Amino acid sequence: MAEDTMQGTAPVLSVRNLTTSFRIGDSWKSVVRDMSFDVAPRETVAIVGESGSGKSVTSLSIMQLLQKNFSRIEGSIKLNGRELLTLEPEQMRQVRGNEVAMIFQEPMTSLNPIFPIGKQISEAILCHQNVSKAEAKAEVLRLLDKVRIPNAKGRFDEFPHQFSGGMRQRVMIAMALAAKPKLLIADEPTTALDVTIQGQILDLIKMLQDEEGMSVLFITHDMGVVAEIADRTLVMLRGEMVESGTTDDIFNRGKHPYTRALLSAVPKLGSMKGHDCPLRFPVIDIKTGDTITEEEEVTDTVGSSRPILEVKNLTTRFDIRAGILGRKAGAVHAVENVSFDLRPGETLSLVGESGCGKSTTGRSITRLVQPTSGSIALDGYNVMGLDNGDLRRMRRTIQMVFQDPFASLDPRMSVGAAVMEPYLEHNLGTKQQAREKAADLLDRVGLSADMMRRYPHEFSGGQRQRVAIARTLMLDPKVIVADEAVSALDVSIKAQVCNLLLDLQQSFNLAYLFISHDMAVVERVSHRVAVMYLGEIVEIGPRQAVFENPQHPYTKKLMAAVPVPDPARRHIARNISSDEIKSPVRPLGFEPPKREYREISAGHLVQVSE
Known part of the structure; x- marks a missing residue:
């Protein structure tokens, strides 16, 4: 049932009993059912839910951007009192962009x-x-x-x-x-963006709404973003609206178990005060509202053993060539003089915005890209001096989990074959032994052995990431580089995968290099944190020291940009600088200045500004 949005004011958008179905074979399958809501003038309404809940299909139905032959839209969609579903294609084309506009995710x-x-x-x-x-x-x-x-x-x-x-x-x-336009539909406009850029875009949308008097329909799965921008919130689950109300009501008095599950899965910056070890995420059963996993500390397995990974003065540069002859004209200084170590059972997180060099650092350590200089010692290997045969053996010790599991799994290969492949390629045993180990690992990561015959497209994003994690464990690695491994996942799936990584770390005493731009997740899972900017580490130290006493201006900027899941902050603009991250491209012969670090407390080092 839609609520009255503003008494006595006609809504800009009025949706009644919207049902959208897609043709599958000879039958129709409804993916959005009986949706009803209003958007008042100058109001921001958020539709929240995880992937597959029907929120994007709702927005595409309003814009009539679904393929005519394979979709069917029923109900009523009125824009400023005018029924959109009865308009001719040419009339609808005049409405799009003119009266209602849309911003897409990518x-x-x-x-x-x-x-x-x-x-x-x-x-x-x-x-x-x-x-x-x-x-x-x-x-x-x-x-x-x-x-x-x-x-x-x-x-x-x-x-x-x-x-x-x-x-x-x-x-x-x-x-x-x-x-x-009088109505702006924003479909996950900040999901793929770094936290500071996300903050800038949210501030921009709020400012433009005030100036232009627009209404906004904001679609997202991030409850922190909802709290910052929405006047009212609609919660969707499997194509149906399960709860609606003011954002304050939804956050503080949400009744549906799914609403509570979404809210409980949102990591809050600062929630780790008083905790020395990483903290498991609470996980709630969406159907019943029962707590599956309590929020609890993970037993610390980091001892005083010698580091398994030691990186000193790592530098990685990519040549830029120009002119007809392709002469070297400069270089991208992707990683510049980076040093750190990592112990068994420890998680060191590398954080920063896109382009700061975090992923290149991970790829340089695994020799997926060739470092320019520096030293990397991994469990007795001098990584920089390895030939192809030794490099292959070294990679049994260190494995990588990538951001997009769909891109890192072969779509033509069954999941069982994909998980078994590294074991068989390294000649570690028979096919039967590989099958038994793969079945055991799939069970460990929360899947089952009978899923081995399925293909990647038959799994959800979270399940595919579990498959990717199982595959990395086939070689019994001691170090795992998790490169934005949970960034693309919905909040509740993100919580489950983070809990899985913490449990596996305890079981196998794994060391993680956790690469992320999500500061709230980093705070939960890390023992130590290194903040990167323009290829350099500008601050490094124990998680508690960095988060509770940040010293470098860039660290402070990252933390200030994290959306806070508190509706009371909705009308506060954070005034985040809109400057782009500076370019790491340097002219030929450029030598970076020698950096100095100041020790704030034990192990907490901050780069001294020029």
Whole structure:
């Protein structure tokens, strides 16, 4: 049942009994059922739920962007009192972009890579307004200034690939605002972004809403984001709305077990005060509301043993070549003079924004990319001096879990074959032994042996990540590099996978290099934390010291940008700087200055600013 949003005010959007079905073979399967809600003028309504809950299909139904032959939309969708479901395609085209606009999750797939961004935004203006090309260009420059893109005039003719992820999302917002729509639909617009960029985009949407008087329908699975931006919240589960109300009510008096499960799975920055060891996430059964896993400390297995991994002065640079002859013109200083060690049973987290060098550090240590200089000692191996045969043997000791398990699993290979493959490739035993070990490991990661015949597409994202983790364990590694291993997962799945990693660490005494930009997750799972900026470690120390007493300005900036799941903060703008992360490209012959570090407390080192 939809609530009255603002008494006496006609809603901008009114959805009644929306049911959307897709054709599967000869039958229709409903994926959204009986949805009813309103969005009032200047109001922000959030639709929350995990992948597959139907929230994106709801937004695509409103915009009528679903394929006609394979979808069926029933019910009523009224925009400013006008029924959209009865409009002809040409009439609906005039509504899209003009009265209602949409921002999608991944701007790079929404922007045309072969046209400059200025031309793409101009097209949106020329399509809906009777203006000249010169007037359209002037309006585009005004919009680019409005969404805080520096040097708008200079960037008008640049292409999408020349912008960072956050700046591309700003371009999408500028395009959405081109025709001054009354309703903006934002479908997971910050999910793929770093925490500071996410904060900037949320602040920007709030500011533009105030200035333009827009209504916003915001779709997300991040409850921290919901608390920061939404006046009212609708909770979706398996195609149905299970709860709705003011955001304050949902957060503080949520009744449905799924709402409580979503909220309990949100890691809160600062929740680790008083805890010395990593903390398991609470997990709640979505159907019953019963607690499956309590929030509890993990027994610390880090002893005083010597480090299993020692990295000293690691530097990785990528040459930039230019001109007809392809002469070296400069270099990307991806990793610059990085040093740390890692003990058995310990988790060291590398945190920072995209482009700071965290993933390149992980790939350099495993020799998936070739480091330029420095030393890496891994369980007796001098990693930098290994030939191909020794490198192969070394990789039994260190394994990597990647961000996207679908991309790292062969879609033509069954899950059982994928998990068994490393064991058989390294000639560690017979096929029967490999099958038995794979079945045991799948059981350990919360799957079952009878799933071995299935293929990756038959699993959810969280299950695929469990398969990837099982595969890394087949070689009995001592170190696992988890490269954004939980970043793409829904909150409750993220909690389960983090708990799994903590349990496996205890069982096998694994050392983790945990690469992430999610500060709240890092706080829960880490023993020590290293903050990276422009290829350098600017702060490193015990988790408690870094989070409770951050010293470097960049560390403070990262923490200030984390969304706080508290609706009382909704109207507070954090005024995060909109500067892009500086470029790590350096001219030929550039030598970085020698860095000095100051010790704040035992093991807590901070780079001294220039």
